[in-house]
Amino acid sequence: MNKSATLAAASTAALLLSCLSAAALESRYEAPSAESAAAVWKKVGGFCGIANWHPAIAKCVLSKDGKDRTLSLKGGGTIIEHLVSRNNKKHTYTYKIVKSPLPVAHYISTIKVEPKGKGSEVIWSGKYMAKGATDAEAKKTIDGIYKSGVDSLAK
Numbered sequence: 001m002n003k004s005a006t007l008a009a010a011s012t013a014a015l016l017l018s019c020l021s022a023a024a025l026e027s028r029y030e031a032p033s034a035e036s037a038a039a040v041w042k043k044v045g046g047f048c049g050i051a052n053w054h055p056a057i058a059k060c061v062l063s064k065d066g067k068d069r070t071l072s073l074k075g076g077g078t079i080i081e082h083l084v085s086r087n088n089k090k091h092t093y094t095y096k097i098v099k100s101p102l103p104v105a106h107y108i109s110t111i112k113v114e115p116k117g118k119g120s121e122v123i124w125s126g127k128y129m130a131k132g133a134t135d136a137e138a139k140k141t142i143d144g145i146y147k148s149g150v151d152s153l154a155k
Helices: 003-020 037-044 135-154
Strands: 025-033 057-062 068-073 078-087 092-099 104-116 119-130
Touching (some): 025 104, 025 135, 037 104, 037 119, 037 135, 104 135, 119 135
Antiparallel strands (some): 025 119, 057 068, 068 078, 078 092, 092 104, 104 119
């Protein structure tokens, strides 16, 4: 094999390997609530309402246009998130992380509340890529955030 072919093969292999570790990860956590979807959605509140129900959030500051929130974490650190869409009638909103100490990149997430039987189902799901951590570590972090938030809303 000549030098050019060897270099091309090595470059292709490196590119393929880098793509394997860059696959999008997914997290999802859901829990039932005895309350109606409308009642739980009221708990969710506005885009900065998360400070009232998520146990890890100390404070939330909303931008003037209502599209960005700055979250201060109880353990230290700041997360800036941007509202992508919100539908109060369907009890759902989607947002993305702009800046964060979390081990994720290209993060987009949806919180929704759906009617279920006499109560509702609270669902938090997201897609992202690991950044500065293994896929398993990133997923464990996001799974924990979703679980503590949903459990707080669903009780």
